Amino acid sequence: MEAIAQDERRDTRQESRQGAGQDRAQETLYLRIAQQLEGSIRAGTLARGERLASVRELARQQGVSMATVVQAYRTLEDARLIEARPRSGYFVAGRPGRRAAEPETTALAPQAQPVAVSSLSARVMGMAHEPGVVSFGAVCPSADLFPEERVRRAVSRAAQRHRASLCRYPTGHGAAEFRRAVARQALALGCQLDPERIVSTTGCQAAISLCLRAVTQPGDVVALESPTSFGFLELLESMHLRALEIPTHPRHGLSVDALSLALDTQPVKAVIAVPTLSNPLGSSMPLAERRRLAQLVAQRGVALIEDVLYNPLCEHDEQRRAVRSFDPTGHVMLCGSYSKTLAPGLRVGWTDAGRWSAEVRHLKAVHSGSYTELMELALADLLMQPGLESGFRHLRSTVAARVADARELVAESFPKGTRVTDPPGGFILWVELPAGSDAMALYEACLRERICIAPGSIFSTTGRYGHCIRLGLGGRWDEAQRRALRRVGELAQALMREGEPAG
Ligand SMILES: Cc1ncc(COP(=O)(O)O)c(C=O)c1O
Incomplete structure (x- = not known):
């Protein structure tokens, strides 16, 4: 309902600006029908693939004009919820085809492990x-x-308006x-x-790195979701930290109960979590669990590095x-960027490190000196422009349609x-192949056909995800990608047949 409710607010604003001659009652009517x-x-x-009432039928049922129904259907089409x-x-958008079951909660790693994923992850990302290469390996949109053109204009405007920033x-x-714009955007969080x-x-990534440095020493234990972003594991590896993987539900995210148990028994110094759209599971914690997590880290005096990159x-x-x-205690160190939602090329992120703010400021000065003023000014300009939320909404519906398509292909x-x-x-799928499947062998077979997938083993130190793969669906999405994804499935089937005992 939310997408169209927001449209209504936006449209209503536009209407009051444009004023003249619009039939307001008519407009509200079509939005009400679209929302229902x-x-x-x-x-x-109304299930995927199901036929909706004809325009005439619905107009009769609702006692409205056919034009109103057409407008309601167009609104739903724009939101990619239905198709003509x-x-x-x-x-209703999407074919009624087969649906695969979802994975189950992952298991607790018995103890913290040293990390060694970087050579494989570097190869995969290369x-x-x-x-x-048709790439499902990375999560680069x-x-x-x-809005490429808007980003370009913001950069050139910043260069025009702040000439002096280039040579000082x-x-x-x-x-x-930029810091003000981030604070304003954080209201949405x-x-x-x-x-x-x-x-x-x-x-x-740099924000998380600074926060980790501020609260850990080599050898310390850091708790994370399982599976987790290999970028986090690479950071741990480079800082000689140990990873403790916490059971994570594919829908509800990090298990706060399991984390609480882990904090009882292990010397955890920090927790890294992506409570909204974790990578690679795409899980999102319910609000009550978010509250419990905040209380838990505050009670135990542990730092929680919260990554809000995917929240929009x-x-x-x-x-x-x-x-x-x-x-309210400052135990949550908030980290974000707009790399997945607005302008990856600007390479600007941010952190508010709570009670460790002074340490993080110092570390930032030591490790990267200062900042890239021009890019921050451009991003601040983009963040303060009207239409940011409608851009996010558009992005959400575009990627939702392709992720639904990819799930059906799987x-x-x-x-x-x-x-x-x-x-x-988001645009990430985590695929659990039948037990005994070898995702590394599948990765190699795919590469021979110029298709890249990310094997599950780079998302964990436990060795538990050798039969899983991550699909990044942020790249182009067309018939070539669909064909490639079907081919990944065929190769997985062929590998399974090879592995079956003869006769
Ligand atoms: C969960 C998560 N955090 C951080 C990053 C890195 O973000 P950035 O490109 O802004 O450094 C990624 C990139 O894939 C990610 O998945």
Whole structure:
């Protein structure tokens, strides 16, 4: 309902600006009908592929004009919730094809492990960016998902307006305009941040790195979701930290109960979590669990490094709220960037490190000197422009349609018994092949056909995900990608057949 409700607010604003001659009652009517239908689709009352009432039928049922119904259907089409099929009418988007089951909660790692994933992850990522490779390996969204022209204009405007910034050393811990813009955006996370405490960084990864450095020493234990982003594991490896993987539910995220037990028995110094759209599971913690997590780390005096990079991509309003919003104690170190949602090329991220702000400021000064003023000013400009939220909404619906498509392809082409996540947003799928499958062998077979996938083993230190793969669906999405994904499934089937005992 939320997408269209926001449209209504936007449209209403536009209407009051444009004023003249619009029939307001008519407009509200079509939005009401669109919202009702959206609710039925999201609740599953109207299933994928199901035919909707004809324009005439619905107009009669609702006692409105056919033009109003057409407008309602167009609104739902724009939100990619329904599709018009020539000479057949309107249908709920997505085919009613096979659906694969979702994976189950992952298991607790018995103890903290040293990390050694970087050589394999570097190899995988190297291939993910090779020209001519169809890549599901990385989670880099392609340029067509972003307002490229607006970003370009913001950069040139910043260069025009702030000429002096090009030839001087910036001082401080980030451009004031950028820190203010981040604080304003953080209201959408439910957080009131003091711009003075925000430190800018070179992306979210650098923010997490600074926070980790501020709260750990080599040899310390860091708890994370399982599976987790290999970028986090690489950071731990480079800092000689040990990883303790905590059971994670593919929908509800990190288990707070399991974390609590782990904190009882292990000397955990910090927790890294992505409570909204974790990578690679795509899980999003319910609000009550976010509150419990904030309370737990505060009670135990442990730092929680919360990564909010993907929050704007979550389809559920309430799950965009940060754990930090429940923490008055400063134990949550908030880290973010706009690399997946607005402008990856600007390479600007940020952190508000709570009670460790002074340490993080110092570390930032030591490790990267200052900041790239021009890019921060450009990003601040983009963040303060109207239309940012509607851009996120558009991004959400675009990637939702392709992720739904990819899930169906997995259900159709991968071996029987394959499970796949169903995340409430983002562009990552985690695929669990039947037990005994060898995701590394699949990775090699795919590479021979110039397709790149990410094998599950780089997302953990436990060796538990040797039969899993991650699919990054942020790149182009067209028939070539669909064909390639089907081919991954066929190769997985062929490898399974090879592994079966003869006769
Ligand atoms: C969970 C998570 N955090 C951080 C990053 C890195 O973000 P940035 O590109 O802003 O450094 C990624 C990149 O894939 C990620 O998945």
